[in-house]
Amino acid sequence: MASNGLSVAEYVVNRLADLGIDRVFGVPGDYSFPFDDAIEACDRVEWIVCANELNAAYAADGYARIQGAAILSTTYGVGELSAINGVMGAKAQRLPVFHIVGAPSTQIQRQGLITHHTLGDGVYNNFRQLSEAACCVAAYLTPDNAIAEMERVIREALRLSAPAYITVPMDLAKMPVIGKPIKGMLLANIERASSDPDSLEAAVDFIITKIAASKTTVALPNQLLARYGAISSAIELFNRSKIPFATTPMDKGTLSEAHPGYLGIYNGAASSPSQVKEIVESADLVLDIGGLIYEDFNTTFWSDAIASAKQLTIGDQFVRMEGTIFTGVALDDVLRGVTRKIQARLQPNSINSTITPVDAKPSDPTTSANFYPRLHALLKSGDVLVVETGTCVLYTTPMRLPDGVGFQTQTLWGSIGWATPAAEGICMANTKGRTILVTGDGSHQLTANEIGVMGRYGIKPIIFVLNNGIYGVENVLSEIGPSYDNLAQWNYAQIPGAMGCRTWFTARVSTVAELDAAIEKANTSDCASYIEVMIPASESQPLPEAVQNQIYKTTIPGRSA
Numbered sequence: 001m002a003s004n005g006l007s008v009a010e011y012v013v014n015r016l017a018d019l020g021i022d023r024v025f026g027v028p029g030d031y032s033f034p035f036d037d038a039i040e041a042c043d044r045v046e047w048i049v050c051a052n053e054l055n056a057a058y059a060a061d062g063y064a065r066i067q068g069a070a071i072l073s074t075t076y077g078v079g080e081l082s083a084i085n086g087v088m089g090a091k092a093q094r095l096p097v098f099h100i101v102g103a104p105s106t107q108i109q110r111q112g113l114i115t116h117h118t119l120g121d122g123v124y125n126n127f128r129q130l131s132e133a134a135c136c137v138a139a140y141l142t143p144d145n146a147i148a149e150m151e152r153v154i155r156e157a158l159r160l161s162a163p164a165y166i167t168v169p170m171d172l173a174k175m176p177v178i179g180k181p182i183k184g185m186l187l188a189n190i191e192r193a194s195s196d197p198d199s200l201e202a203a204v205d206f207i208i209t210k211i212a213a214s215k216t217t218v219a220l221p222n223q224l225l226a227r228y229g230a231i232s233s234a235i236e237l238f239n240r241s242k243i244p245f246a247t248t249p250m251d252k253g254t255l256s257e258a259h260p261g262y263l264g265i266y267n268g269a270a271s272s273p274s275q276v277k278e279i280v281e282s283a284d285l286v287l288d289i290g291g292l293i294y295e296d297f298n299t300t301f302w303s304d305a306i307a308s309a310k311q312l313t314i315g316d317q318f319v320r321m322e323g324t325i326f327t328g329v330a331l332d333d334v335l336r337g338v339t340r341k342i343q344a345r346l347q348p349n350s351i352n353s354t355i356t357p358v359d360a361k362p363s364d365p366t367t368s369a370n371f372y373p374r375l376h377a378l379l380k381s382g383d384v385l386v387v388e389t390g391t392c393v394l395y396t397t398p399m400r401l402p403d404g405v406g407f408q409t410q411t412l413w414g415s416i417g418w419a420t421p422a423a424e425g426i427c428m429a430n431t432k433g434r435t436i437l438v439t440g441d442g443s444h445q446l447t448a449n450e451i452g453v454m455g456r457y458g459i460k461p462i463i464f465v466l467n468n469g470i471y472g473v474e475n476v477l478s479e480i481g482p483s484y485d486n487l488a489q490w491n492y493a494q495i496p497g498a499m500g501c502r503t504w505f506t507a508r509v510s511t512v513a514e515l516d517a518a519i520e521k522a523n524t525s526d527c528a529s530y531i532e533v534m535i536p537a538s539e540s541q542p543l544p545e546a547v548q549n550q551i552y553k554t555t556i557p558g559r560s561a
C-alpha cells in the first residue's frame with residue numbers, strides 16, 4: 001500500500017492537534033525521540049519541556065481542565081512511571097489526557113537485547129499495565145493499525161472523559177502510517193456521547209414529572225458539566241426553570257457564583273452560607289447533575305444528609321432515581337431535553353453572603369484573616385483561581401467568586417504539589433484572564449522547580465506561597481508538634497530569580513502594608529508575580545481528639561482510649 005508520508009509518531013501528534021490541543025507537556029527521552037521530533041516538527045503544537053514527568057502530568061491535567069484535553073509525552077519506564085501519580089489524578093478528576101510513550105524498538109525486543117530503563121530481564125511489556133491502570137483506554141500502535149486505533153482511543157477518552165495511553169516502539173514509530181489519514185475536528189465540535197432516542201425521551205419525561213410533582217427542587221451541578229462541554233446547557237436549564245443550585249467544594253466554580261439562582265456551597269456540616277445545608281436537605285427533590293461524590297472532604301466527613309429517595313442523578317451516561325434507571329443517555333442531551341419541556345418555577349430569594357472586610361492596621365502581621373479578603377478583592381472576570389490541597393482550600397471554598405472567575409482544585413485526588421504545575425497548564429490554556437495560584441509552602445516544595453519552566457515559556461501567573469513553615473493542615477488533623485510536619489526553611493521569594501525568571505515581580509511580605517503593596521503591584525504590572533506571604537504556624541491548631549477519631553474512624557470498639 002502506498003505510503004502517504006506521515007510517520008506513525010507524526011500521525012499521532014497531528015491527529016491529536018486536530019482536537020485543538022496546542023501544547024505538549026513532557027520530558028524527552030531516547031525511546032520517545034520519534035514523538036519528540038514529531039512534536040517539534042508540528043507547527044500546531046508547542047513543546048513545553050517540564051522540570052520532570054510528574055510536573056508534566058499535573059500541567060497536562062491543568063491544561064485539560066480549560067482546553068478540554070491535553071497531551072503528555074514521556075519516555076519508556078522511567079518517564080511514564082514518574083508521571084503515573086499525575087495521570088491517575090487526571091483519571092480521578094475525569095480529564096482526557098493523552099499520554100504518549102515511546103518504547104524500545106521491536107528489533108531490540110526480538111533480539112532479546114537488554115537495554116536501559118528495563119529491569120535487565122529482557123522483558124519489554126512489564127510497565128504497560130501500570131501506565132494503563134491510570135487510563136481508561138490504551139493502544140499499542142503499528143503502522144497498519146495507527147489510523148483506526150487513534151480513532152478508537154480518542155473516542156473512548158472523550159466519551160469517558162479520562163486519560164488514554166498510547167505507546168509505540170521506536171522502529172514502528174518512524175514508519176509511515178498505512179491507509180488514509182483522518183482529519184479530525186476541534187473538540188468544541190465533537191459530540192462526546194450519543195443517546196438512544198427512546199431512552200432519552202423516557203428519561204426526560206421522568207425528570208419533568210418528578211420536578212413538576214416536587215414543591216421544592218434544588219440542583220447540585222457537578223464538574224462533569226465542564227468535562228462534557230455541557231455548561232451552557234446547564235445554565236440555560238437554570239435560567240429557564242429558575243431551579244436554584246449549590247455546588248459541593250469539589251465542583252466549586254463550575255457555574256457562575258454570581259448567577260441569581262446560586263445558593264452557595266453544599267458541604268454537609270460546613271456548608272456556606274450555613275443555611276445551604278438545610279435548603280438542600282429539606283428540598284423534596286435534589287437534582288444531582290453529573291454524579292455527586294460523597295467524599296470525606298467534599299461532605300465535611302460524610303455529614304451530608306440527602307435522602308436517596310429524593311436524589312435524582314443525571315449522570316454522564318445514565319439517569320437514576322433509586323431503582324429507576326435510564327441508560328444510553330448523554331448528559332448534555334438530557335439537560336437540553338429537560339430545558340425544552342420544563343415550566344418556569346418561582347425563583348426563591350437568593351442568599352446574600354457577607355464578605356469579610358479587608359481592613360486591618362498596616363503594621364499588623366499577615367495572617368489568614370487578613371490575607372483571604374485581599375485575595376478575594378483581587379479577583380475579576382476571566383481569572384482562574386488555582387488552589388492547592390491544604391489549609392488554603394478550606395479558606396477559599398466558602399469565598400463567593402465574582403462572575404466569570406474560575407476555580408480549580410484537586411479535591412478528590414488531593415496530591416500535594418499538583419497546584420503549581422497545574423497552574424502552569426491552566427495559565428497556558430486560559431486566554432480569558434489571569435491565573436492566580438494559592439499554595440501552601442509544603443505543597444510547593446514538591447514541585448517548585450516548575451517555576452523555572454513558567455519563566456522559560458514567558459507565562460504570567462500571580463502566585464501566592466503561604467509560608468507557615470509547616471504542613472499546617474496535618475497539624476490540624478493530628479496534634480501539634482510532630483517534627484515530621486516541620487519543613488525545611490526555604491527563601492521562597494528567591495526561587496523565581498534562582499530559576500531564571502528575570503522579569504518577575506517577587507516579594508516576601510509579613511505585614512498588611514507589605515501585602516497590600518505587593519498585591520497592588522501584581523494587579524497593575526504586566527509581568528508574572530510571586531508573593532511569599534508569612535502566616536503564623538500557630539494558626540494551625542489541632543481539632544479535638546474525639547473529632548479526629550470520628551473523622552478517621554479509628555476508634556476500636558471495646559478498647560478504652
Ligand SMILES: Cc1ncc(C[n+]2csc(CCOP(=O)(O)OP(=O)(O)O)c2C)c(N)n1
Pocket residue numbers: 388389390391392414415416439440441442443444466468470471472473474
Ligand atoms: C503527594 C502527597 N503527599 C502527602 C500528602 C499529605 N498531605 C496533605 S496536606 C499536607 C500538608 C500541606 O502543607 P502546606 O502545603 O504547607 O499547606 P498548609 O496546610 O501548611 O497551609 C500533606 C503533607 C498528600 N496529600 N499528597
Ligand SMILES: [Mg+2]
Pocket residue numbers: 440441442466467468469470471472
Ligand atoms: Mg504550610
